[in-house]
Amino acid sequence: MATVDIRDVRKAFGSTKILHGVSVGIEDGQFVVLVGPSGCGKSTLLRMLAGLENITGGEISIGGRVVNNVAPKDRDIAMVFQNYALYPHMTVFQNMAFSMKLAGAPKEVMEREVQKAAKILGLEQLLLRFPRQLSGGQRQRVAMGRAIVRNPQVFLFDEPLSNLDAKLRVQMRSEIRELHQRLKVTTVYVTHDQIEAMTMADLIVVMNHGRIEQAGAPLELYDRPANVFVAGFIGSPAMNMLEGRIEGGAFHGPGGGAWPLPPGAPASGEVIYGIRPEHFRLDPDGLKATVHVVEPTGSETQVVMHIGEAHVLGAFRERVSARAGDILPVSPDPALVHLFDRQSGQRI
Amino acid sequence: MSVTAIDTWARPRQRQGALARLFDWKPFLVFICLLPAVGLLLVFLTYPLGLGIWLSFTDTTIGRAGQWVGLENFQYLFEEPIFWNAVFYSVFYTAVATVGKFGLGLWLALLLNNHLPFKSILRAIVLLPWIVPTVLSAIAFWFIYDTQFSIISYLLVEVLHVRETNINFLGEPWNARWSLIAANIWRGIPFVAISLLAGLQTISPSLYEAALLDGASPGQRFRYITFPMLLPILAIVMTFSIIFTFTDFQLVYAITRGGPVNSTQIMATLAFQRGIPGGQLGEGAAIAVSMIPFLVFATLFSYFALARRKWQQGESND
Ligand SMILES: Nc1ncnc2c1ncn2[C@@H]1O[C@H](COP(=O)(O)OP(=O)(O)OP(=O)(O)O)[C@@H](O)[C@H]1O
Ligand SMILES: [Mg+2]
Numbered sequence: 174m175a176t177v178d179i180r181d182v183r184k185a186f187g188s189t190k191i192l193h194g195v196s197v198g199i200e201d202g203q204f205v206v207l208v209g210p211s212g213c214g215k216s217t218l219l220r221m222l223a224g225l226e227n228i229t230g231g232e233i234s235i236g237g238r239v240v241n242n243v244a245p246k247d248r249d250i251a252m253v254f255q256n257y258a259l260y261p262h263m264t265v266f267q268n269m270a271f272s273m274k275l276a277g278a279p280k281e282v283m284e285r286e287v288q289k290a291a292k293i294l295g296l297e298q299l300l301l302r303f304p305r306q307l308s309g310g311q312r313q314r315v316a317m318g319r320a321i322v323r324n325p326q327v328f329l330f331d332e333p334l335s336n337l338d339a340k341l342r343v344q345m346r347s348e349i350r351e352l353h354q355r356l357k358v359t360t361v362y363v364t365h366d367q368i369e370a371m372t373m374a375d376l377i378v379v380m381n382h383g384r385i386e387q388a389g390a391p392l393e394l395y396d397r398p399a400n401v402f403v404a405g406f407i408g409s410p411a412m413n414m415l416e417g418r419i420e421g422g423a424f425h426g427p428g429g430g431a432w433p434l435p436p437g438a439p440a441s442g443e444v445i446y447g448i449r450p451e452h453f454r455l456d457p458d459g460l461k462a463t464v465h466v467v468e469p470t471g472s473e474t475q476v477v478m479h480i481g482e483a484h485v486l487g488a489f490r491e492r493v494s495a496r497a498g499d500i501l502p503v504s505p506d507p508a509l510v511h512l513f514d515r516q517s518g519q520r521i
Numbered sequence: 522m523s524v525t526a527i528d529t530w531a532r533p534r535q536r537q538g539a540l541a542r543l544f545d546w547k548p549f550l551v552f553i554c555l556l557p558a559v560g561l562l563l564v565f566l567t568y569p570l571g572l573g574i575w576l577s578f579t580d581t582t583i584g585r586a587g588q589w590v591g592l593e594n595f596q597y598l599f600e601e602p603i604f605w606n607a608v609f610y611s612v613f614y615t616a617v618a619t620v621g622k623f624g625l626g627l628w629l630a631l632l633l634n635n636h637l638p639f640k641s642i643l644r645a646i647v648l649l650p651w652i653v654p655t656v657l658s659a660i661a662f663w664f665i666y667d668t669q670f671s672i673i674s675y676l677l678v679e680v681l682h683v684r685e686t687n688i689n690f691l692g693e694p695w696n697a698r699w700s701l702i703a704a705n706i707w708r709g710i711p712f713v714a715i716s717l718l719a720g721l722q723t724i725s726p727s728l729y730e731a732a733l734l735d736g737a738s739p740g741q742r743f744r745y746i747t748f749p750m751l752l753p754i755l756a757i758v759m760t761f762s763i764i765f766t767f768t769d770f771q772l773v774y775a776i777t778r779g780g781p782v783n784s785t786q787i788m789a790t791l792a793f794q795r796g797i798p799g800g801q802l803g804e805g806a807a808i809a810v811s812m813i814p815f816l817v818f819a820t821l822f823s824y825f826a827l828a829r830r831k832w833q834q835g836e837s838n839d
Contacts (some may be wrong), residue, residue: 225730246736258727262749271745272735323735 175236175249175326175359176201177222183230184217184383191217192383194231199376202357204350208370208406209380215363216255218380219329222361223252236326251320252329255336257312259304259319265291266300269318290321293352310341317352328353328360334369346372367407371395379403397511401518404447404511410475413485415446416515424512428482430460433507439521447511450475453487459504462487464495476501576806583800594807604808607786611815614702614773614787615766621706622762623755626713631747633714634721644715651711659775662704666690666776694784697777701785705772709765713758720754721747760823767815788812 177199184192191214199205207215220226222233224245233240240248259268267274269290270283278286291297294314304312313333320328333349334342350373353360364370370377371391378388379402386406387399398404404412415426419439423431424446432446451473462478462485469475474493477486478501487503495501512521543549577594581587598604633644650658665672667690674687690700724747732742770789773779779786779794786794788808796805 223730223734225733245733250734252731252734254727254731256725256727258725258731260728260731260746271732275736275741275745319731319735 177236177327177359177361178234179218179222179231180233181231182218182221182228182233184214184221184226185229190383192229195380195383195385196231197378197385197388199359199361202359204353204360204362204373204375205378206370206374206376207361207363207378207380208365208367209386210406211365213380214383215365215380216331219252219331219361219363222327223250223329224248249326250329251323251325251327253313253316253320253331253333255332257304257316257333259312259315261304264301264303265296265307265315265318268304268315269300269322271319272323286322286324287318290318293321293355294318309337310345313337313345314348317349321352321356326359328358328362330360330362332364333362334364335366342369349373368409371407377407379406381406397520398447399520401445401447401513404513408449410450410486410488412447412449412511413483414513415448415483415485416443417446418443419512426481426483430481430483432460432505433510435507435510435512438512443515444521445513445515445518447513448485448505449509450486450488452506452509453485453489453503454506455489455491455493455502456504457502459502462501462503464497464499464501466497467493467495469493478503573806574810576802577810578807579803581802581806583797583802587803590803594804595811597804598807598811603783603786604791604811606783607788607791607808608811610698610785611767611787611789611812613698614705614769615763618702618705618709618766619759619763621702622709622713622766623759625706626710627717629710629714630717630721631743633718644718647714648711650708655708655771656775658704658708659772662700662776666700668692691777692781694781697781697785701773701776704776705766705769708772709762712765713762716754716758717751720751720758724750756823760819763819763822764816767819768812 177197179195179197179199182192182195183190195214195218197205207218209215217226221228222235224240224243228241235248235250260271263271266287269287270278273283273286287300288297291300294317296311296314296318299307299311299315304315307315313336316333330349334345337345346369349362362369362373374391376388377391377394379386379394381402387394387403391407394403394407398407398412401414405414415424415432417424417426419425419434419441421431422434422440424434424444426432426446460480462476462480464476464478465484466477467474468477469492472490474489474491475486476489476493476495477484479485480503493501513519514521537545576587578589578591579587580590580593629647633640633647637643653661664670668674668687671687671690673690674684677684678687689696691697728746728750729742732746737745767787768789769787770793773785773787774790774793777785779790783791788811792805792808792812794805795801795808799805
């Protein structure tokens with residue numbers, strides 16, 4: 174177990190700059206999720222932690238030791254690859270024991286450690302199979318087993334669940350989480366799925382275009398997104414964002430409508446008004462919304478509606494019996510409205 | 522037209538002629554489709570092979586149809602030192618050349634698999650020995666192995682001063698044998714190197730990364746990842762290479778014609794020499810037929826070595 178410190182790390186492939194100065198401090202035993210859209214540099218950062226890519230600038234230290242020039246095998250990390258990278262010509266047992274075999278461990282030790290990891294992951298019956306003979310979820314577990322056996326200071330996961338079907342993904346998600354609670358090893362987990370990030374992380378690092386947009390606890394990111402990007406990225410369905418201006422104590426969105434402001438809002442100015450779908454409520458005195466589409470999901474009802482010219486999504490816990498074309502009076506919960514500067518996109 | 526007539530209307534079944542039915546009959550179709558391939562095989566492969574085997578049991582000479590003599594040709598060969606010499610050199614030539622080709626070819630493939638500058642040009646250069654017609658390269662080897670003008674002798678004698686006299690490459694039996702093997706290795710490397718390079722490129726880089734994290738040194742990565750993953754393709758390439766080398770005729774015939782004094786005769790050249798210039802078709806055929814057991818052995822080797830390894834098998838359950 175160890176802390177991981179990433180200080181102003183930069184990466185360029187030739188003249189293409191991929192990471193522009195990324196800094197994250199990870200505490201001992203923390204579960205950190207790097208999340209961001211495709212191509213933002215998450216895998217690159219993870220591979221730099223693992224030592225598979227060299228570091229163009231900045232410093233990475235693991236357990237207080239700067240590892241910029243330390244070989245991957247000496248960094249005491251284990252990585253689970255997106256495609257699992259199991260050795261196809263070795264059985265599950267051999268795959269898991271490979272690192273020990275290379276280190277010259279005696280047979281009994283290998284046997285004991287592999288059995289231990291296999292037990293945690295429920296792989297005891299599969300030890301003699303080859304990777305080809307396993308299902309996706311089992312391969313995923315073997316890849317984790319290979320990492321556990323190493324008993325590393327840090328686990329690195331690169332989108333380990335993206336090849337699994339939705340149901341298995343949910344199951345593995347909680348298995349990984351459980352495993353972490355059990356082993357308490359510092360973990361860095363890459364995903365582009367914000368639900369995975371929200372459910373698993375102690376600390377979420379939202380990245381975009383090689384920069385960190387915001388780092389914080391999941392609910393902190395949900396409650397107080399630092400900018401428009403994080404606001405739109407975290408939360409599902411995504412936050413509604415309307416451009417307009419504040420005048421006379423209310424927000425005026427496109428095509429009119431006077432939207433309530435949160436306490437402490439500026440008196441005037443050009444802003445982006447953000448409200449999450451689930452923070453609308455039905456209110457006879459509210460804004461007049463024209464219902465466009467009603468989508469009941471059972472637990473809630475999602476309604477696509479027009480308020481003025483704004484196209485917004487609302488999600489209501491109660492059943493809404495409106496039909497397309499009806500007028501539905503709704504109002505946003507003022508305390509849960511987010512305001513962002515229209516130029517910079519930063520939270521006000 | 523009544524309503525019921527419309528209700529009961531059915532699409533009329535198409536009447537099929539006898540010919541159409543015949544062509545719809547699967548066994549017939551299979552037969553028709555196989556016919557060209559089988560015909561070609563019979564005419565161009567089975568017939569010559571059968572004729573060769575038949576000839577080996579006769580005393581046919583050029584210009585005279587032969588009599589059936591049973592195993593006489595083989596009995597004669599069995600007692601002939603030149604034949605055994607050719608068997609020995611065929612096996613020796615094949616074995617040493619194969620080891621050389623695979624050692625150097627694998628080494629080249631591993632080099633070319635790295636990120637090198639001018640990679641594609643290097644690959645093209647590696648292919649050169651293969652593109653040059655054999656006879657042309659044989660002529661080049663005459664120069665290299667010439668008693669007076671050999672570049673190798675020149676380097677050893679005039680430049681490095683490690684020898685006093687020129688080497689008689691093709692005049693002494695063992696010199697000639699090794700010289701031919703060297704020429705064969707030179708010609709065979711491209712095939713091996715390019716095939717193995719193709720095999721190397723199918724190995725996922727993430728396996729190497731995983732091995733790197735698992736703490737494997739470069740040597741261990743080769744031993745535990747590259748080599749086992751390359752083995753299936755290695756076996757195929759090796760089988761082909763052994764067959765090509767064993768039946769190699771052009772290079773040997775063009776460079777030494779089996780000389781000096783039959784010391785570099787391999788079975789193919791000896792068969793040709795006895796059969797065509799010597800006119801003893803039956804005996805030549807018997808020598809050629811004697812190659813069959815060796816080739817069958819090589820093919821069996823491939824069959825078993827190539828038999829899909831367990832880890833390559835699909836999703837079966839044990
Ligand atoms: N070896 C390389 N050479 C040049 N550019 C690269 C290389 N590897 C990655 N990149 C570029 O770096 C950027 C970040 O890549 P990276 O793989 O880190 O993205 P990611 O955030 O993991 O995306 P995804 O979610 O799709 O996996 C991409 O624009 C990619 O094109
Ligand atoms: Mg990635």
